[in-house]
Amino acid sequence: xxxxxxxxxxxxxETGTPVTLRCHQTENHRYMYWYRQDPGHGLRLIHYSxxxxxxxxxxxxxxxxxxxxxxxxxxxxxxxxxxxxxxVYFCAISGLAGDASEQYFGPGTRLTVT
Amino acid sequence: xxxxxQLDSHVSVSEGTPVLLRCNxxxxxxxxxxxxxxxxxxxxxxxxxxxxxxxxxxxxxxxEAEFKKSETSFHxxxxxxxxxxxxxxxxxxxxxxxxxxxxxxxTRLTINP
Numbered sequence: 001x002x003x004x005x006x007x008x009x010x011x012x013x014e015t016g017t018p019v020t021l022r023c024h025q026t027e028n029h030r031y032m033y034w035y036r037q038d039p040g041h042g043l044r045l046i047h048y049s050x051x052x053x054x055x056x057x058x059x060x061x062x063x064x065x066x067x068x069x070x071x072x073x074x075x076x077x078x079x080x081x082x083x084x085x086x087x088v089y090f091c092a093i094s095g096l097a098g099d100a101s102e103q104y105f106g107p108g109t110r111l112t113v114t
Numbered sequence: 115x116x117x118x119x120q121l122d123s124h125v126s127v128s129e130g131t132p133v134l135l136r137c138n139x140x141x142x143x144x145x146x147x148x149x150x151x152x153x154x155x156x157x158x159x160x161x162x163x164x165x166x167x168x169x170x171x172x173x174x175x176x177x178e179a180e181f182k183k184s185e186t187s188f189h190x191x192x193x194x195x196x197x198x199x200x201x202x203x204x205x206x207x208x209x210x211x212x213x214x215x216x217x218x219x220x221t222r223l224t225i226n227p
Contacts, residue, residue, distance in 0.1 A: 043158075058214070102160065105150075106157055
């Protein structure tokens with residue numbers, strides 16, 4: 001298994017509070033991604049990173065920001081959580097062997113916004 | 115732009131019978147295609163991938179998929195279902211040289227004893 005950890009694994013928070021999710025990899029992959037998974041939607045890309053301090057928006061980026069100050073860490077921040085952001089969040093990595101499209105996924109973080 | 119349609123949201127088969135999960139794709143150029151599997155409360159695991167080397171792709175756990183350009187399909191099959199195959203399956207497309215993946219909505223596979 002790819003060395004990807006996510007923290008926390010579960011979180012319950014109140015509407016309007018800031019939340020930060022962390023993705024940590026030990027594989028030295030170049031690309032890192034944040035997805036959200038909701039019933040009937042598969043996985044949708046929130047943001048991704050193609051290097052330290054290099055990030056770009058995905059399909060559903062509104063209300064989210066990201067940062068990558070080190071190769072191994074990719075943070076996802078909800079500045080002011082809303083109930084519509086209740087979801088399961090997955091981090092993924094790719095790019096070690098030159099094939100950036102083959103992605104490896106972390107175990108997920110279940111976030112509930114009340 | 116790429117897109118993926120999984121034609122069945124739920125498939126139910128008996129143990130020991132064949133499995134067929136259907137996927138159609140749309141892409142403006144030669145795509146890379148993937149199948150991922152997600153067991154309950156787990157992350158996603160890569161089953162197999164197509165990157166133009168061979169149209170019939172073999173994956174893990176006895177699964178395989180056939181790329182049919184004329185039909186824009188990439189259906190997943192397994193000759194004999196096992197109880198451990200019960201999971202959610204995602205068909206995924208990536209454009210050539212692109213790092214971003216586009217996921218289908220998923221197909222939940224149920225195996226009956």
